[in-house]
Amino acid sequence: MARLRSALWLPIFDDLADPGAVARLAAEAEAAGWHGVFVWDHLSWRAPVRQVADPWITLAAIATATAAIRLGPMVTPLARRRPSKVARETATLDRLSGGRLTLGVGLGSDRFGGELSATGEELDDRRRGQQLDESLAILAAAWSGDPVHHHGEHYTVDGMRFLPRPVQRPGVPVWAAGFPGNLKPLRRAARLDGFFPVNLEHPDQVAEIATTISELRESPAEPYDIAVGLAPGTDPAPYAKAGATWWLTEFAPETVTLDQVRGVLRDGPA
Numbered sequence: 119m120a121r122l123r124s125a126l127w128l129p130i131f132d133d134l135a136d137p138g139a140v141a142r143l144a145a146e147a148e149a150a151g152w153h154g155v156f157v158w159d160h161l162s163w164r165a166p167v168r169q170v171a172d173p174w175i176t177l178a179a180i181a182t183a184t185a186a187i188r189l190g191p192m193v194t195p196l197a198r199r200r201p202s203k204v205a206r207e208t209a210t211l212d213r214l215s216g217g218r219l220t221l222g223v224g225l226g227s228d229r230f231g232g233e234l235s236a237t238g239e240e241l242d243d244r245r246r247g248q249q250l251d252e253s254l255a256i257l258a259a260a261w262s263g264d265p266v267h268h269h270g271e272h273y274t275v276d277g278m279r280f281l282p283r284p285v286q287r288p289g290v291p292v293w294a295a296g297f298p299g300n301l302k303p304l305r306r307a308a309r310l311d312g313f314f315p316v317n318l319e320h321p322d323q324v325a326e327i328a329t330t331i332s333e334l335r336e337s338p339a340e341p342y343d344i345a346v347g348l349a350p351g352t353d354p355a356p357y358a359k360a361g362a363t364w365w366l367t368e369f370a371p372e373t374v375t376l377d378q379v380r381g382v383l384r385d386g387p388a
Contacts, residue, residue, distance in 0.1 A: 122358040124387030125154030126379065127192055127347060127366035130176055133375045135169035141179035143376065147383045148184045155180055156192035156222065156366060162231040166372055174207055181215035188218050192345075192366065193295045193314065195226025197246035198239045201253035202275055205260035209284045217285030221257075222314055224295035224303075225250060248272060251306065254292065261289030293345060298323040301330075308334035312343030312363075321356040328361030354388045 126147050128134055134143075144155040157180075159173040173191045180189050196204065212219040225246045228234040240246050252270045259266040260280035268275040284290050293312035296303025298319075307313035308331050315327055324344060332338045345364035346357050354365040365388050369379065 122354055122362060122365055122388055123153035124354075124365050125156055125188070125345075125367070126152060126383060127156045127158075127368065128379065129158045129160075129163075129369060129371035129374055130171040130173065131158075131160075131163055131167045131371055131374065132169045134379070135171040137171055137176040137179040139376060140171070140176050141183035143379055143383065144180040144187065144189070145183045146380065148187045150383050150386055152187060152383060152387045154188035154190075154220075154364070154366075155184075156188075156190055156220075158371070159191040159194040160231055161233040161237065163371060164230050164232075174211065177211055177219075178214060181211060181218070184218075185216075186218070188220050189215060190220040191222055192220075193222035193224040193293070195246070195250075196223050196253040197226060197249035198234065198237070199253070201256040201273055202260070202278065202280075204253065205257055205280045208257065208290050209261065209280060209282065212284035212286055212290050213282060219284070219286070220291045220293060220312075222293045222295060223250060223254065224314075224316075247302070254306075254310070257292075258289060291343075293343060298327060304330050305334060307331060312345060314345045314347075314366075316347075318346055318348075321360040324357050324360035324362050350382045350385070358388075 134140055147155055157173045157176055160170055177189055208221055234241055249272045252272050256268050256275055261284050263281055263283040265277045265279050266275040291311040293314050294303055294307040294310050295314040295316050298315045343363045344361055345366055346362045347366045347368045348354055349368045367382055
C-alpha cells in the first residue's frame with residue numbers, strides 16, 4: 119500500500135474568499151498534522167456563490183503562514199493563463215514556500231461558472247488541450263533557467279530566461295487532472311509527476327489508472343503521485359491500497375464554511 123498523505127482541498131469562495139482566513143486555516147492544518155493545502159482556481163462560479171478569491175495571492179498567504187505543508191492550485195486551467203506569467207508566478211511561489219509548490223493543471227470548464235465564455239476564452243476542448251500542452255512545454259523550459267525558445271501555434275517565448283529558478287529541481291512537480299477512462303489525459307499525466315482523477319467513483323478506478331500510467335511512463339520505478347478527492351468521512355484505505363498517494367478533502371463549493379473546514383481539519387488527516 120502506498121503511503122497516503124492528506125490535504126485540505128478548498129474552494130476559495132464566499133466564506134473562504136479571504137486569503138488571511140485561509141492562511142490561518144492552513145497554519146491550523148499544519149499544526150494538526152495535515153500534509154497539504156490546495157485551492158481551487160476559478161474566476162467565477164454559479165449562484166449562490168458570489169465571492170471568489172485569487173488562488174495565487176491566497177497561496178502566497180498560505181506559504182508565509184506555514185513551514186512544511188505542500189500547497190498549490192488544484193487545478194489551474196492553463197489555457198486561460200499566459201504561460202510566461204505562470205512561469206514567473208510558480209518560480210516565485212516555490213521560492214517563497216521553500217520548495218513546497220505542486221502545480222495542478224487541467225483543461226478547465228465553462229460548465230459551472232461560465233468563466234470561459236464570459237471572458238472570451240477558448241471553448242473548444244481540443245484547442246484548450248493544445249494550449250495546455252504548449253504551456254507545459256514552456257514551463258518545463260522556463261524552470262531550467264536556460265533561455266526559452268518557443269514558437270508554437272498558440273504561444274511565443276523568444277529567448278527569455280526565467281530567473282531565479284524554482285527551489286525544486288528540475289522544476290515544480292506537476293499533476294494533471296482528467297476523467298478516469300479517458301486515455302489522452304492519462305498520456306499527458308504519464309509525462310508529468312502525478313494524476314488527479316476527476317469525478318472518481320470507486321477504488322477500482324484508481325487501480326486501473328495506476329496500471330495504465332505505469333505502462334505509459336518511461337521510468338515507472340520513479341515516485342509518482344495519484345491524488346483522489348474524497349468527501350470527509352470516506353474511508354481512504356481502499357484508495358490507498360489501489361495506488362492513491364494523496365487524499366484531498368472534498369467540500370461542496372456552494373455551502374463550504376470556515377467552521378466546516380475547521381471541523382474537518384481538527385478531526386485530523388487519514
